Amino acid sequence: MGASLDELGESLGDVDGAGTTAAALDQFLREVEARAFRIAVLGIRDRDEALDVVQDAMIRLVRGYAHVPSAEWPPLFYRILINRIRDWQRRRTVRRRVLAFFGTNDEGEEQDPLQSAPGPADDDPAEHAARHQALAALEDALARLPERQREAFVLRNLEGLDVADTAAAMQCSEGSVKTHYFRAVQRLRELLGEHWG
């Protein structure tokens, strides 16, 4: 499907510069792709759709921002990813409203991500089951958060972005990020209290 990094560099006619850019982009995307996928799954709750969204975000980053300094890629990539997730959610909302108005729905299309979760790893089955139960509770609680609160929480906690980069990714002020994050933690504490208390 894709060309090798050397081929990419040669095809651009500047083996050193283009090859370096391709290698740096490859390394960056390799580092973030799994976490980006988890963030997309938490927002979309459908693994196939989440994969499409992540691939789209990767393509948009490469097309639009390969030339910018690599230090700027993380907030740019997550900004694109968050926008793609929002777009997907918006389309789903519109589709549901339209279909609900006419007495039909597409609820069956939504999958519980846990149903397609990977099988047990090699660790202790009881511990693995307990962890999956806790993760299920967390995913359920995150799904019940307002969109902005969930975004702030996963970008800060899963991706480890600082407040400034989270604000850039969410296209809001740093103060808003702090507010969304604080409220997310408060709400999660309420929702998870009985499971994690």
Added chain:
Amino acid sequence: MSNEGSELERRSRELLHASVAELDEATRARLAAARRAALAELSAPRPRWLNAPGLAAAASVAAALVAVAWLQRPPADADAVVQMASAMDDLELLLEYEVVEDLDFYDWLEQQPELRDAGGSG
């Protein structure tokens, strides 16, 4: 209170990172394929005309016209609504250039020497 919050954050972080580490091989392979497909874009520069600022505006106007037409004459049955929703999705894709960008035809057209020369001399 802050300690409780910190414990929740720590545990959430731990669980989310563990779920990333446990991603199955099939998903990892698909992510790697997605990455390679994205990197292939480096060797496939987009046609210049796609950067025309008027394209997005024209597509927006088209979307608005479809919406107005639909509001003025709503479809009569559910099938028509589904088709309309699908059409709106297609229009959104057009707005985002995705469909247009993927049309190999335009790429081919731009690379035809006789057409390029004709455009340059005329």
